[in-house]
Amino acid sequence: xxxxxxxxxxxxxxxxxxxxxxxxxxxxxxxxxxxxxxxxxxxxxxxxxxxxxxxxxxxxxxxxxxxxxxxxxxxxxxxxxxxxxxxxxxxxxxxxxxxxxxxxxxxxxxxxxxxxxxxxxxxxxxxxxxxxxxxxxxxxxxxxxxxxxxxxxxxxxxxxxxxxxxxxxxxxxxxxxxxxxxxxxxxxxxxxxxxxxxxxxxxxxxxxxxxxxxxxxxxxxxxxxxxxxxxxxxxxxxxxxxxxxxxxxxxxxxxxxxxxx
Amino acid sequence: xxxxxxxxxxxxxxxxxxxxxxxxxxxxxxxxxxxxxxxxxxxxxxxxxxxxxxxxxxxxxxxxxxxxxxxxxxxxxxxxxxxxxxxxxxxxxxxxxxxxxxxxxxxxxxxxxxxxxxxxxxxxxxxxxxxxxxxxxxxxxxxxxxxxxxxxxxxxxxxxxxxxxxxxxxxxxxxxxxxxxxxxxxxxxxxxxxxxxxxxxxxxxxxxxxxxxxxxxxxxxxxxxxxxxxxxxxxxxxxxxxxxxxxxxxxxxxxxxxxxxxxxxxxxxxxxxxxxxxxxxxxxxxxx
Numbered sequence: 001x002x003x004x005x006x007x008x009x010x011x012x013x014x015x016x017x018x019x020x021x022x023x024x025x026x027x028x029x030x031x032x033x034x035x036x037x038x039x040x041x042x043x044x045x046x047x048x049x050x051x052x053x054x055x056x057x058x059x060x061x062x063x064x065x066x067x068x069x070x071x072x073x074x075x076x077x078x079x080x081x082x083x084x085x086x087x088x089x090x091x092x093x094x095x096x097x098x099x100x101x102x103x104x105x106x107x108x109x110x111x112x113x114x115x116x117x118x119x120x121x122x123x124x125x126x127x128x129x130x131x132x133x134x135x136x137x138x139x140x141x142x143x144x145x146x147x148x149x150x151x152x153x154x155x156x157x158x159x160x161x162x163x164x165x166x167x168x169x170x171x172x173x174x175x176x177x178x179x180x181x182x183x184x185x186x187x188x189x190x191x192x193x194x195x196x197x198x199x200x201x202x203x204x205x206x207x208x209x210x211x212x213x214x215x216x217x218x219x220x221x222x223x224x225x226x227x228x229x230x231x232x233x234x235x236x237x238x239x240x241x242x243x244x245x246x247x248x249x250x251x252x253x254x255x256x257x258x259x260x261x
Numbered sequence: 262x263x264x265x266x267x268x269x270x271x272x273x274x275x276x277x278x279x280x281x282x283x284x285x286x287x288x289x290x291x292x293x294x295x296x297x298x299x300x301x302x303x304x305x306x307x308x309x310x311x312x313x314x315x316x317x318x319x320x321x322x323x324x325x326x327x328x329x330x331x332x333x334x335x336x337x338x339x340x341x342x343x344x345x346x347x348x349x350x351x352x353x354x355x356x357x358x359x360x361x362x363x364x365x366x367x368x369x370x371x372x373x374x375x376x377x378x379x380x381x382x383x384x385x386x387x388x389x390x391x392x393x394x395x396x397x398x399x400x401x402x403x404x405x406x407x408x409x410x411x412x413x414x415x416x417x418x419x420x421x422x423x424x425x426x427x428x429x430x431x432x433x434x435x436x437x438x439x440x441x442x443x444x445x446x447x448x449x450x451x452x453x454x455x456x457x458x459x460x461x462x463x464x465x466x467x468x469x470x471x472x473x474x475x476x477x478x479x480x481x482x483x484x485x486x487x488x489x490x491x492x493x494x495x496x497x498x499x500x501x502x503x504x505x506x507x508x509x510x511x512x513x514x515x516x517x518x519x520x521x522x523x524x525x526x527x528x529x530x531x532x533x534x535x536x537x538x539x540x541x542x543x544x545x546x547x548x549x
Contacts, residue, residue: 009357017381020392036400077285084281107491109506113526114296117303169271198385214387234388245383
């Protein structure tokens with residue numbers, strides 16, 4: 001009895017989670033420029049229009065650049081921090097994961113406004129660089145979490161064995177340590193990429209007049225004659241963020257699940 | 262040469278630690294904590310009324326304005342109130358799904374459900390808000406659906422009611438995952454013991470399951486509450502009301518008043534600091 005009630009509630013909540021995404025996917029094929037339901041005529045022509053749209057293309061390229069830059073920085077900083085925390089005991093070790101999580105746990109306007117006030121104060125012009133600085137700051141924690149989780153599950157003795165067998169520090173890293181964390185790095189990088197590609201609140205404070213793809217959507221979804229293109233971009237963005245998350249889920253399941261926090 | 266350098270590094274553990282720690286600690290110490298410090302100091306600066314230049318003398322004027330001007334109090338209370346409503350709604354929505362995943366689902370179903378919960382968490386925030394804007398709009402799917410069952414003329418967008426609906430939707434996975442983790446940690450034998458001692462299922466749920474899963478609920482609430490508090494996109498897109506974030510964003514952008522924006526941004530920082538202290542007392546940090 002209880003089981004059935006909980007089961008039905010589960011299905012209702014799942015529908016609640018997925019119906020809106022389905023609706024927006026259907027609207028991408030709506031031939032009418034209006035948004036009234038039900039959809040009467042179907043078309044795929046908006047997909048061509050969207051892919052040919054210069055604003056969409058520029059925003060897409062900027063988003064890619066920002067995500068690649070932020071992911072690279074997050075990979076470097078996140079894995080260094082993970083190795084430091086895993087290998088050593090030092091003052092302040094316990095606060096590291098807390099500080100790394102702060103940019104995600106504090107309200108978005110706080111991180112955004114803090115960076116904005118700083119860039120303004122030191123006179124740094126808003127650009128791709130400032131976007132990357134903002135994104136990298138909250139992306140570090142996802143790389144860190146994935147790598148730390150993997151290191152915890154692996155044993156340090158295989159590295160000692162490698163050294164005992166005559167490998168030097170570099171060889172041990174190259175042939176023993178790196179293969180252990182490789183998929184965790186990749187999973188973390190994919191999540192960091194998805195996080196950066198999708199971010200909007202911090203970006204509005206650090207982008208100036210540049211438009212990433214989410215900011216392009218934000219600006220254009222209020223313009224009635226852009227609606228069909230916005231619908232198509234919405235579907236493409238959903239697909240683009242689902243693929244890395246699904247991949248990273250598979251990669252990380254070699255030894256657990258990826259975590260955002 | 263390379264070998265000697267590597268050997269030197271290998272022998273000096275503190276040097277290894279230094280090499281590992283300096284880049285991330287430097288980044289977070291300088292870029293992030295430094296920025297938060299600038300934000301804090303900037304809140305006490307002011308704008309010259311004549312030249313609109315920032316005056317770098319410390320003053321409490323921004324905070325005076327925040328306290329005395331009723332508009333900002335309304336905005337702050339609206340933001341905090343809706344964040345609380347969203348949190349409660351998400352607990353109610355998350356519980357059955359998390360419970361099903363933890364107690365009833367077979368391993369395979371559980372893995373599928375896990376991915377199904379995780380995917381929306383990562384898929385575009387903006388697109389999901391946009392979807393709701395379309396659904397709630399006049400002539401949209403919801404109005405059409407309600408008209409079919411005899412309730413015509415319900416268009417929720419744009420209105421204040423739309424804000425908690427959309428936020429509850431967007432942040433729901435953040436609540437499901439910690440509750441699921443909390444429920445999974447409760448050993449099944451504990452529930453059997455409660456039953457053996459004569460408790461009915463309802464009593465077991467109230468007196469055994471709920472107290473044990475409560476820290477996990479608080480852990481989830483940190484995210485739903487903080488994320489709602491720090492958002493300003495959803496209120497703009499689905500209502501005509503302002504959140505703290507809207508005032509902050511417009512102050513630094515349109516009005517160019519960075520000091521006032523920084524001062525108002527202190528409000529969510531303060532609220533979250535209090536929230537985290539209470540959450541810690543309730544054991545939420547161990548449930549994260």
